[in-house]
Amino acid sequence: MAAAGRALRAALPAGLWGRLAPLPGAPRRTAAHFSFQPDPAPSEYGQTQKMNLFQSITSALDNALAKDPTAVIFGEDVAFGGVFRCTVGLRDKYGKDRVFNTPLCEQGIVGFGIGIAVTGATAIAEIQFADYIFPAFDQIVNEAAKYRYRSGDLFNCGSLTIRAPWGCVGHGALYHSQSPEAFFAHCPGIKIVIPRSPLQAKGLLLSCIEDKNPCIFFEPKILYRAAVEQVPVEPYKIPLSQAEVLQTGNDVTMVAWGTQVHVIKEVAAMAQEKLGVSCEVIDLRTILPWDTETVCKSVAKTGRLLISHEAPLTGGFASEISSTVQNQIFDFMETS
């Protein structure tokens, strides 16, 4: 990150730098802002429909329950449609034994989900907010992640997918805004996926559900209504552990995931326009296991890396990306 700062400084005429960078140490009020930029409608998956993020999730879940007769969805308040309307209509369509509410017990929800998955049925658990996932942390890290390994592949809970609304929303404060991906990234055995848009969300969620490993799918809650795109009605999958290069460039690589992708897309446009800096924008998509190849290849080309995420800096996932990249391709990185 510091390298990127110096990089940008080097790219600027000397006088401009002083005016752009505020006095170090002086706090300033900043307001989060981004505008969602929809991707063009894909043509290879058939007919598309205008959907926002929660509708694309509903569509994915609808496809999953239609295809897999063992699939069940459960969580707090999912029966009436969920607090973010992600499961609207599913109970009426598939019955109350396939879409049902649980009492208020996250540890119970995930433990229960692991149990369902171990028998081979597909379990799609919803945790109402990612901030509430911590009572279930033990179940995810100690039970779900290690089941296959400790049983010597005799058992696994690969058909478990946990969905949770994630990230800042403006008024969430302490307990409705957290981005806990870094806590889980420290745990081998699970997969963590964060989409940036409805199109990505449906494909990635269907991949998570069909993936033979327990997956945690974080949905940026600020995008539930704000992000609208043309999304295919039929099921389709987007591969996991593959980062997507949204825009190629030569001067600096910028990596983000979830809502922040839209912020850095704007920053890339601003950098091009005001500083003449050509940025390569990468959406990481899968946090664990992450696509080291795409990111390293990109940094080897540009020589500079900037990673941006909502979660706290210390121990955040950017530190993992940063250290891995520097470890692998240090010789290719610019010194300023």
Added chain:
Amino acid sequence: MRKMLLAALSRLLQGPAAAGRTASRVMVASRNYGDFASEAKFEIKQCDLHHLEAGPPTTAVMTREEGLQYYKTMQTIRRMELKSDQLYKQKIIRGFCHLYDGQEACCVGIEAAIKPTDHVITAYRAHGFTYTRGVPVREILAELTGRKGGCAKGKGGSMHMYTKNFYGGNGIVGAQVPLGAGIALACKYFAKNEICVALYGDGAANQGQIFETYNMAALWKLPCIFVCENNRYGMGTSVERAAASTDYYKRGYFIPGLRVDGMDVLCVREAVKFAAEYCRSGKGPLVMELQTYRYHGHSMSDPGISYRTREEIQEVRSKSDPITLLKDRMVNNNLASVEELKEIDVAVRKEIEEAAQFATTDPEPPLEELGHHIYFNEPPFEVRGPNQWIKYKSVS
């Protein structure tokens, strides 16, 4: 006798936040206070018992002074919550706001039965308790609007209000109950004859940590009253759909329990008096279920009518409203007159208006304080901001 009552009444009407307010403005009409009874005896509902030989008494004596105080406190909380509703709809209060109107008898009854040196901890529906534990209305409203005059300096908001012997105000459902047991352990350890009242809702009653806490509290005989405020709905889920057993007072299983009518302030008071004595005598914890109701939805983003009917809300309002119940009791037993209670209403409304005025005009906490109180540390250290050029100083 009359002069004493007059003085007592004017002191009452100044309210708990009184600081140098004159008594003269309060008296509008003069009347012969000797006409009122000084106290009256009331029949209260018997509590359901679990593993208890005897329960709280079925009659309660309330003095005129007590009645007026309960009335004023409940009315203040009611109006404060309605004011918060109004401010929220005007977007002066943002974020999440969980209102307590309908449940006033619970916090007032509990406060009436415990001492100020006892401890209380509850979940996020905390405005009522914040008030009864001694925070003035203006500080509560200022905290809701996020101003520096708020009781948590504007950094906590609706769910995080604290004061001496009141530990909040906790956002994560059920997480405050083990904390309550810990406070009770400290009470036992310091042997100052204090107890802890740990509250939670019917939704939280299904959390695993509650049962872990029951076990620890019973094992070590902690002086803790576990109070389940059963308002019949855990957010949008009715208790029948969430719980295998809706007898929340029996959920402690090996811990004795009481089920109490939470809409009757005297019933709550007697039950908590009974429970407090039980705990103080070293017999261990008790579980208490207060059957109550909330008029608003779960929070301000919940209209509250998609999972229950308007008729149901209306029925509770007309038949079991705690303030109306108290008012009828006082008027019918010659403890107060309708006009007198109306005067209290007017005074309360005025107080709330002034508090709302303060809450809307007080400045926000300064930006320099953003990083304070993350850790306790001296000397102050620097916290990174969202980018490498922003740093906040953290002082604590």
